[in-house]
Amino acid sequence: MTIKSSKIITPERNERRDLFNYSLIRRFYRSKHYPLSLQLFFVILLVIFIYDGFIGPDSSDANLITLSLSGIFWYPMIFGGLFFLGRSWCAVCPVGAIAGAANRFNLGFKFPRQLSNWGLPLLAFIGVLWGFREFGINVLREPLITAVWISGVIAVAILVSILFKGRVFCRFMCPITTPLAVMSRVAPVEVRTKTMATYSNMSNKQRQYASSNTIKKLPLMPEMSKADNIGNMTSVGKIDPTCKSCKTHDCFNGNEETEGCPWGEHPATMTNNSACSMCMKCVHSCPPTEPMRLRLRMPFSELWQVFRPNIYEALTIFVLIGIFNTFLWHETIDLFFPGFKQNLLDGTQSFFPFFSEDQVEKGIIRYVMSIGMVLGIYTLASLVSSKLSGQKLKTNFANFSYSYLAAFFIYGIIDSTFGQIANNGGLYLTAALHHLGIYLYISPNLIDLSSLEWYSTKWIIEAIVAALVGGYVAYRISQNITGNNTKKMMLAAAPHILMILFLVLIFTTIVPRWS
Amino acid sequence: MIVSRYTSTNTNACNVLFLFLILFINGQGLIQDAAANNGIPEKWDRLLIEEIPLLKENLEGIINALDEGNYTIVSEQIDDIKSGGHWSNVRKELESRNEADLISSFNNSLSRLDKLVATKNISSIGEAQILSKDFKKMEQALAQPVIDFQRLLLIVIIIGTLIAFGLYIIPKVRKKLDIKF
Incomplete structure (x- = not known):
């Protein structure tokens, strides 16, 4: 059985769904001030919140740190925001921003491969955010404890970022990275290249192959050398011809003005949103006429187009x-x-x-x-x-x-x-x-x-x-x-x-x- | 170079914002001194998220206790309203909004109820409902926003200035240390 022609996403249809066609969105995301200005804003807020946590009111309903963490930020902004913009929160997250700044001065150690998974963040998510509250340590509803906890998280983020190469804290240590990573797949937007691997224009055999968990993983990991990562780029799907012929891969490696993808993903081979914070570093480093797109798609559609299910x-x-x-x-x-x-x-x-x-x-x-x-x-x-x-x-x-x-x-x-x-x-x-x-x-x-x-x-x-x-x-x-x-x-x-x-x-x- | 384009814009914006901030902080100090000299009452906690639910709890306690005919609990609840800090805070907020009518109405209903409860009068149920209506009117009055423009502007300016300063300084640091942001 072949795929109906109406289901095939043609390049023209893809281009129409590119949100960069709208000047306001294009200007916002292509601005060099994005995400830096928002990061600064949230860093300032975080400092105020921590200060209030230490010296502010005891009531969790009145203190800014608890109010923001368990109320204003978590539900409407982070959890609700996942539905519209995936894990965009990570692009403006103040802890991530501090970790990112500290990471510029890293000592270059490699993060152990054994810990390069979701074990630590899941443990922190279950244990600290949920389990500890029953033992009198409620990191979301006790102002002082929350302030100490957030300060500790920042300290760990700085330490890890100074020690290791790449955005190790955000990927393998942040307590909310796992819920954000899996749930970001439902978002109706994606940052991808002009030509990309999609299920809709693949044959049935290709689909079966892509959804099989035996498929070779794309090891685009910070602990691997860049040459190895780039060498493995073509292991799945269609690669945009511009990216194929590109000699520098600025989106991945960075250039003089912009760093490469902080998550260690190459946009040409990226097939899911779980490691994309829409920080637009790839868009900033790639020339405007080149293949980077911010594309609309059907909400939840990524869930049945998983290339690397594990x-x-x-x-x-x-x-x-x-x-x-x-x-x-x-x-x-x-x-x-x-x-x-x-x-x-x-x-x-x-x-x-x-x-x-x-x-x-x-x-x-x-x-x-x-x-x-x-x-x-x-x-x-x-x-x-x-x-x-x-x-x-x-x-x-x-x-x-x-x-x-x-x-x-x-x-x-x-x-x-x-x-x-x-x-x-x-x-x-x-x-x-x-x-x-x-x-x-x-x-x-x-x-x-x-x-x-x-x-x-x-x-x-x-x-x-x-x-x-x-x-x-x-x-x-x-x-x-x-x-x-x-x-x-x-x-x-x-x-x-x-x-x-x-x-x-x-x-x-x-x-x-x-x- | 892209950085220089943004740097020049930020320099101007930053200077203007700093100037505003200095003028504003000085201006606010003068206003506060003037207010203190004019005998404006002491500050109170305007965030009433604990006070109003406590008052509501007292009123519900009164109505429930009256339904059960337990006048001792009603008296305790009335005393709690009178002596507790929560009514005092709500009253101060209403005073600042020139809602003296609502305060006197609530106070009158409360003292009438107190007297009726002392004599275990059956009409205290009706009086408790009047008290409850007075409370709802107060809630409605407090739902109207009162804006402290000075504070609002100060916060916007401080945060705006810090962001502008960050956008101005970070590219410079980046260039100086030769690192990517």
Whole structure:
């Protein structure tokens, strides 16, 4: 079966979707002041926030550092911003800016390959941002602790940046790099070259090959020499002819005026958003008429066009889903296995005699078990799917995780971001305006989500849209990995679509009713 | 060279912003001195995000306790409003907004309720509802913004100046140390 001509993205269609065609956007992103001016702005804000954290009010609702970290910045700007601009936050992040500046004076050590993965950031994300709060260290809601934590993060970022080559802290140590990396794939914009590898103009065999996890990884890593990285550029997809003939690769290596990609990616071979902060260093270093584009695309489309699916990323997705849905463990386990929770708790506490039963339960067991449950459910679906469709379990596991990410993202963004703004928006607005000299009081609850009207509206958006989008992504992934064989495609997709529906219904309907 | 183009623009912008900042800081000092001489009352915390929910909690406590006929709790809640710092802060904010009517209305309702509760009078339920309505009117009044233009301008100028200064100095440092930003 061949691909329909209407589905093929022609160069002309691609060019029409280039946002650099709009002068305002072009001028903004091509300006040498981007992202430096915004970085400076956020560095100034961060200094003010840390200062307030140390000497400001004790109340987390009044102190700027907690207010910004757990409210204003995290939900609307970072989490909400992922949906529109991917991980653009990283381009203007003050900690990244400080780390980037310190990195100019690095001593040139190579970061150990064993640590060049998402292990450390995931550990920091689960442990420090979530688990520690049960042990009296809430780095998001206690002003002084938050100030100390952020100062510590900055100190580590500076130290790591001075020691090692490349943006090691942002890639392999920042506590929020993993959620940003996986969720940035849903964004409807991408920085790419004029000609690029896309699924739409590949043959079915090529698609199967690209979605297979046996494909050779592109080792564009800072710890490798630039010559090696450039040498490996052509290992996948179409390379833009201009980039092929380019002798300098300024976008990657940098030039006299601009540094190369701080993330160690070459735009010509970049096939996903997970390591692109849209800092536009590549655009700045490449001449304006040359191949760099800021292209619009269908939201979530990258999730079924994954060139390098790997188990690690799939595991990360389910760790995130597990963390954000710890109530799954709390609410369900006693129903299905009465007494199991208490036995586990008693057994685990003997290893941690210094902590109370509640701390062990909330700080350790619920995270481990919640992640385990989500992962177990997904592995089961993958196992059934791979058996039915005759695929390798590894390929199935790595590919279909992105469909769950789509459903989770919609559910998460509506429940967390919209819920947070609806419940505490007034509080954030009152406090933020107060610091600017605009005095007023807005009730914390902007919208009464407990009313039946709002509950129904939220449920429709959350549950139906999440299930539909997740299901559609699963269908498209299935199409790619089975080479359009209808029977295999249906058999591969069905278990995952059913499991997405099951999880979405638990997350959005059953658990909120219990709690 | 691109850097020089931006540097020249920034130099001018930076000078202008610095001049504004110096004038503004001096000007603000004079205004504050004048205000102090004119007997403007002491400062209070205008951020009422803790005070208003506490007042609301007291009022809800009064209504619930009256429903249960528990006059002791009602008295405690009334005392809490009268003696607690949260009502004092809200009152000061309302005074600064010239909302004396709302303050006296709330105070009157509160003392009437206090008297009725002392005699365990059944009509205290109606009075508590009047108190609750007075509180809602206060909330509405406080939702109207009062803008401190001096502070707003100062913040904008300080942050703007720092950014302009950064944009001016960073290319110079970059050039001097021969590093890329």
